Amino acid sequence: MVLYVMRHGTTVWNEIGRSQGRSQNRLSKNGKLVAQASAQKLKDVKFDIIFSSPLCRTIQTANIVNKYHNVKILKDDRLIEFDQGWFTGKLVKTLTEEQKQARINRDPKYGMENLKAVYARSRNFFDYLKENYNDKTVLVVTHNAIASCLDLITQYGDYDNEHFKVMNHFDNAEFKRFEI
Numbered sequence: 001m002v003l004y005v006m007r008h009g010t011t012v013w014n015e016i017g018r019s020q021g022r023s024q025n026r027l028s029k030n031g032k033l034v035a036q037a038s039a040q041k042l043k044d045v046k047f048d049i050i051f052s053s054p055l056c057r058t059i060q061t062a063n064i065v066n067k068y069h070n071v072k073i074l075k076d077d078r079l080i081e082f083d084q085g086w087f088t089g090k091l092v093k094t095l096t097e098e099q100k101q102a103r104i105n106r107d108p109k110y111g112m113e114n115l116k117a118v119y120a121r122s123r124n125f126f127d128y129l130k131e132n133y134n135d136k137t138v139l140v141v142t143h144n145a146i147a148s149c150l151d152l153i154t155q156y157g158d159y160d161n162e163h164f165k166v167m168n169h170f171d172n173a174e175f176k177r178f179e180i
Contacts, residue, residue: 009035021084085111
């Protein structure tokens with residue numbers, strides 16, 4: 001399988017530093033432009049299928065890329081963003097130091113999903129792809145956390161706290177290619 005993993009384009013909340021979580025934000029004007037720039041770079045890749053998080057910003061990004069491919073886009077809940085709990089909608093710069101630390105540590109008392117759960121969803125999705133699309137070229141449009149977990153899975157395989165220390169992050173509309 002050839003796997004492309006892409007983060008959605010920029011939203012206004014990305015631009016102002018507001019925690020999005022599972023909110024249904026749309027791409028900003030800039031977000032559409034960066035998604036289009038990535039779509040241009042991918043226009044000559046022959047995708048067999050596109051998977052997307054069900055959130056609006058990822059669907060918009062997938063549709064922008066798909067203008068060059070006209071393939072089926074499947075929404076998959078395993079690709080949805082971290083549940084940010086209480087932090088959803090909060091401006092990061094207005095958080096107290098204690099709140100910032102709680103956010104980094106994914107403190108469950110704030111209703112946040114932890115990294116191990118996100119990794120488990122990512123692993124489940126990756127295993128599904130390997131089983132069902134092993135001979136295909138697949139594009140996955142998702143969020144930073146899921147994209148980063150998929151990147152870790154392709155490099156290291158199993159969950160390990162040490163790997164999260166070297167987790168790569170995806171910029172908006174950034175994509176990476178993996179041969180599985």
